[in-house]
Amino acid sequence: MKFSASKTRGVLPGFRLSLGYTVTYLSVIVLIPLAGLAVRSADLGWSGFFDAVSSERAVAAYKLTFGAAFAASAVNVVFGLVVAWVLARYEFWGKGFVDALVDLPFALPTAVAGISLTALYAENGWLGRFLEPMGIKVAFAPAGITVAMIFVGLPFVVRTVQPVLMDIDIQMEEAAATLGASRFYTVSRVILPAVIPPALTGLALAFARAVGEYGSIVFISGNMPMKTEIVPLLIVTKLEQYDYAGATALALMMLIASFVLLLFINLLQGWVRRRGGGDARAAR
Amino acid sequence: MANQIALRDTPWVRRALIGVALLFLGLFVVLPVVAVFTEAFSKGLSGYFEAITEPVTRAAIRLTLLTAAITVPLNLVFGVAAAWLIAKYRFWGKNALLTLIDLPFSVSPVISGLIFVLLLGGRGIFGPWLEAHDIKIIFAVPGIVLATTFVTFPFVAREVLPVMQDSGSDEEEQALTLGASGWRILFQVTLPKVRWGLLYGVVLCNARAMGEFGAVSVVSGHIRGETNTIPLHVEILYNEYNMAAAFSVASILTLLALGTLGAKKLIEQKGGGHG
Numbered sequence: 438m439k440f441s442a443s444k445t446r447g448v449l450p451g452f453r454l455s456l457g458y459t460v461t462y463l464s465v466i467v468l469i470p471l472a473g474l475a476v477r478s479a480d481l482g483w484s485g486f487f488d489a490v491s492s493e494r495a496v497a498a499y500k501l502t503f504g505a506a507f508a509a510s511a512v513n514v515v516f517g518l519v520v521a522w523v524l525a526r527y528e529f530w531g532k533g534f535v536d537a538l539v540d541l542p543f544a545l546p547t548a549v550a551g552i553s554l555t556a557l558y559a560e561n562g563w564l565g566r567f568l569e570p571m572g573i574k575v576a577f578a579p580a581g582i583t584v585a586m587i588f589v590g591l592p593f594v595v596r597t598v599q600p601v602l603m604d605i606d607i608q609m610e611e612a613a614a615t616l617g618a619s620r621f622y623t624v625s626r627v628i629l630p631a632v633i634p635p636a637l638t639g640l641a642l643a644f645a646r647a648v649g650e651y652g653s654i655v656f657i658s659g660n661m662p663m664k665t666e667i668v669p670l671l672i673v674t675k676l677e678q679y680d681y682a683g684a685t686a687l688a689l690m691m692l693i694a695s696f697v698l699l700l701f702i703n704l705l706q707g708w709v710r711r712r713g714g715g716d717a718r719a720a721r
Numbered sequence: 722m723a724n725q726i727a728l729r730d731t732p733w734v735r736r737a738l739i740g741v742a743l744l745f746l747g748l749f750v751v752l753p754v755v756a757v758f759t760e761a762f763s764k765g766l767s768g769y770f771e772a773i774t775e776p777v778t779r780a781a782i783r784l785t786l787l788t789a790a791i792t793v794p795l796n797l798v799f800g801v802a803a804a805w806l807i808a809k810y811r812f813w814g815k816n817a818l819l820t821l822i823d824l825p826f827s828v829s830p831v832i833s834g835l836i837f838v839l840l841l842g843g844r845g846i847f848g849p850w851l852e853a854h855d856i857k858i859i860f861a862v863p864g865i866v867l868a869t870t871f872v873t874f875p876f877v878a879r880e881v882l883p884v885m886q887d888s889g890s891d892e893e894e895q896a897l898t899l900g901a902s903g904w905r906i907l908f909q910v911t912l913p914k915v916r917w918g919l920l921y922g923v924v925l926c927n928a929r930a931m932g933e934f935g936a937v938s939v940v941s942g943h944i945r946g947e948t949n950t951i952p953l954h955v956e957i958l959y960n961e962y963n964m965a966a967a968f969s970v971a972s973i974l975t976l977l978a979l980g981t982l983g984a985k986k987l988i989e990q991k992g993g994g995h996g
Contacts, residue, residue, distance in 0.1 A: 447810040447811060447890065448897065449809050449810075449890065449893055449894065449897060449903065450897075452806070452809075452810050455802045455803070455805045455809075455810075456806055456812070458802045459803045459818070462799045462802075463803075463818075463821060466874055467821065467874060469840070470836040470871065473846055474832070474836050474839060476846065477846070516745040519738055519741050519742050519745070522738060522742075523738050523739050524742075526730075527738075529739055535746060537982050537983075537986050538750050538751065538982075539746070540985065541750050541754070541978060541982060542749075542750065543925075544928050544932075544978035544979075544981040544982055545753075545754075545932070545974070545975065546931070546933070546934060546952050546971075546977075546978065547830075547935070548934040548953075549757060549971040549974050549975055552967060553753040553756045553757050553968075553971070554753055556756055556760055556968075562756075564752075587749060588753070591749055591750065620730070649829025649830065649831070650829075650830075652830065652938075656959065669829050669832075669935065670831075672831050672832070672835060673831055673939060676838065676939065681838075681844055688829075688836075691829055692828065692832060695827045695829070696827070
């Protein structure tokens with residue numbers, strides 16, 4: 438199919454310039470550096486790559502990272518739905534302030550979150566002093582990693598679900614109620630189906646963020662190999678030991694994992710859009 | 722209207738849900754912020770000001786400001802160019818381009834730093850060449866700027882694009898008919914239309930540029946007073962068990978975050994903000 442360029446592209450000037458600039462800048466800052474990672478892992482060869490990514494220590498780090506990320510995003514789905522519901526449906530004093538607070542984990546530098554959460558959950562911290570006597574160890578334990586991941590992933594589910602809840606046609610709920618449906622029936626048959634796709638999108642976004650998170654976790658985790666060592670930290674450790682090959686291999690694994698997640702998120706967002714929901718992309 | 726909707730849930734359910742939401746946010750969001758300021762002032766006002774004005778802290782603040790001053794304009798120009806390209810023209814590969822622009826968001830900060838070490842570090846692909854020409858990028862300021870630019874790459878494009886798409890091209894096309902040049906259309910028609918989206922993108926980009934930890938930590942080399950940004954300085958103080966000072970410096974970043982949220986609310990109220 439051939440069209441004359443100016444008619445199909447649009448009439449405004451600047452196509453070549455903006456295309457050239459965008460592609461060049463994108464290549465220099467993003468594509469070439471990422472390609473470098475692929476080139477360096479090719480140097481490793483299959484066996485080297487396999488050894489690096491399947492060591493006992495690496496496997497322990499995967500289990501911990503993905504397990505904690507899953508637990509954290511599950512918590513975020515449950516509470517994120519409650520927060521989104523409250524913000525979308527109720528009026529109460531200070532709601533605007535509460536709504537702004539939801540975005541704080543996006544704005545607060547991760548290192549600050551890390552030291553602050555550690556101070557709260559440490560043995561003598563405001564929360565730790567109550568939890569530790571009960572036998573619940575959070576700081577310097579896997580639970581602490583989960584807590585940090587809950588913090589960084591907190592806004593995602595709220596921000597994907599909230600616009601959808603606000604968009605749901607109230608008339609549908611009214612119709613259901615008029616036809617004699619109980620509140621429970623209305624919620625489970627009218628609201629829940631609309632909320633599942635954005636909630637899953639939020640879950641996936643929070644999960645992806647948690648898996649890659651570093652700054653807030655290094656402080657609270659204690660960083661013990663095999664016990665509280667997450668994958669991003671293992672990458673840094675390898676780099677500091679000049680084990681570039683090992684670091685590269687692990688990074689490539691993580692990168693592949695995040696691309697798979699990205700693909701999944703895009704599919705979910707397509708689903709949300711087809712259902713006429715809010716723009717979930719805006720949530721990031 | 723809103724109250725009518727709220728009536729659908731019994732007051733008991735409503736109170737319980739609001740309570741759960743506030744408790745969750747209080748525990749995970751409010752408490753950490755309160756803890757930062759409490760710890761920051763644990764050695765009194767004088768201890769606080771001493772910590773944030775000592776020379777190494779000042780050097781870290783300067784480096785962070787410098788990094789943001791280079792990174793934000795770079796990504797601002799890119800954001801406008803990319804948004805213009807995607808909003809104003811139809812072309813093959815547009816969706817792929819959008820996905821590529823979003824890419825840095827899905828890369829772990831640590832990997833964002835690592836890729837530049839692998840490319841430009843001493844043992845990196847271009848390492849020997851750079852060394853032969855006596856150019857130091859990794860474990861130096863240029864590396865910090867590069868990694869920060871990568872991490873904050875999508876912010877402006879991502880905020881400006883939807884606003885530019887929503888505002889359409891009618892006015893631009895009229896300006897073109899009246900004989901305005903492309904640059905004039907951009908500066909006098911398009912940019913004023915998308916100014917709030919643009920401002921919001923800049924605010925977010927700046928917050929991340931000043932607060933980035935993981936990527937910068939990998940490329941910085943942690944040289945005190947030279948390649949330490951504010952977040953890295955917080956880490957050093959913390960690891961030296963100098964808690965009050967660590968939290969004092971962290972409080973600067975916390976204020977930045979609170980300011981960012983305030984700016985977001987303000988921009989939303991001005992009516993142009995997106996998200």
